[in-house]
Amino acid sequence: GTMSNVNKILVIGAGIAGPAACYWLRRFGFSPVLVERSASLRKGGHALDVRGVAIDLVKRMGIYQKIYNMRTQLEFGRHVDPEGNTLHEEKGERFGFREGQDVEIIRSDLVEILIDSIEGVPLQFNQTIESVKQTDAVVEVQFKDGRTEHFDLVIGADGLHSTTRRIVFDKHEYKLNDLGAYFSVFSIPNYLNLNNTEVQCEANQKLLSITSDKNRKMAEVAFSFRGQNVLNNVRDESEQRRVLRDTFQDFGWEAPRILELMSDSDDFYSDSFTQVIMKSLD
Incomplete structure (x- = not known):
């Protein structure tokens, strides 16, 4: 029709x-x-930026102010080496390449705001x-x-x-293009007492970052590393955790402590960086 x-x-x-x-x-x-x-609704998740055309859209939806109020409020970014020595420090906005009205927000906070905006729509x-x-x-x-x-x-x-x-769609109508990297995110107690700060450590094509923003008690950790077809089953959480341990056990810095704390995290999420290529619908 x-x-x-x-x-x-x-x-x-x-x-x-x-x-x-x-x-x-x-x-x-x-x-x-x-x-x-x-x-x-999945809680946690990584932080993401609302920028560019998305800013106009959320303003037209009347939710920009809500997003701004729930932003991460990151003030400082710091790069350290695997021994924990500070290499470089900068202001949070610059660290996240944000300018003007760009806002960083945790994924689940944004989802919550969007769900609130459709109150009355049946959700199963x-x-x-x-x-x-x-x-x-x-x-x-x-x-x-x-x-x-x-x-x-x-x-x-x-x-x-x-x-x-x-x-x-048929298999030949789309392609999943593996970009050769993985990431995992979860939260842990803020044992480093970070204050509106993100700390990143990068070595051997691996990256570990720890961030604590609005909620002082907790810290968000993110791991990413290069690799292809590392997992037999990309969706198997126990395998994801095992591969992460194997990959980062000798990384240095705070990795051993964080991998220990991972066992208690209830918001673990992991995936590969993948690009979906679809045939156009014209």
Whole structure:
């Protein structure tokens, strides 16, 4: 059918793109429904910057001030060597290459603000799609709990490892381009007593950073390293943790202590740097 009779829209994935899509769809008079495979919104995650065209968008959504109020408030950045000696220090904004109205915010804080902006849009957790069938009139979607529902449009906003992409497109219609690096993030107690500061240590194509901002009790740690096909199963958390230990055990600096603390972290997240290349839809 044409766009004029499209109303009921399924959006898959409650990350950043999904809720943002729901906001605009509803604002233009559509009826979006949001589903998320996890049991709840993922907490933590890395910090990200709202900059460029995104600033105009969040202002038009009326959430720039909220984002600004929940920003990381990083004041200092410091580079150290593997012995812990300071190599270089600079102001937080410069350290993060931010200028003007650019704002840095933790991923989960941004997701929360976006979810708040779509209050009233149906949101179902623990829900994924099993199959999608296109008929002349509607899209027939079967969910993992067995029920089937009809939608006028389905939007996959379920990220790098998208179920929607896997179900809807043939293997030859897209490519996952491994960029040859991995990253892991999780939080630990702020045992270094960092105060609105990020400290980074880089050696042998490996990087470890520790940041503590608004929440003084905790610190966010991020590991990244180069490598290709390091994991047999990219999605297996115990393997991710094991590879991280093996890779950083001799790194020096605070790595041994942080790897010990990793066992107690409940917000561990890891993935590869990957670029999705899709055939254009024209």
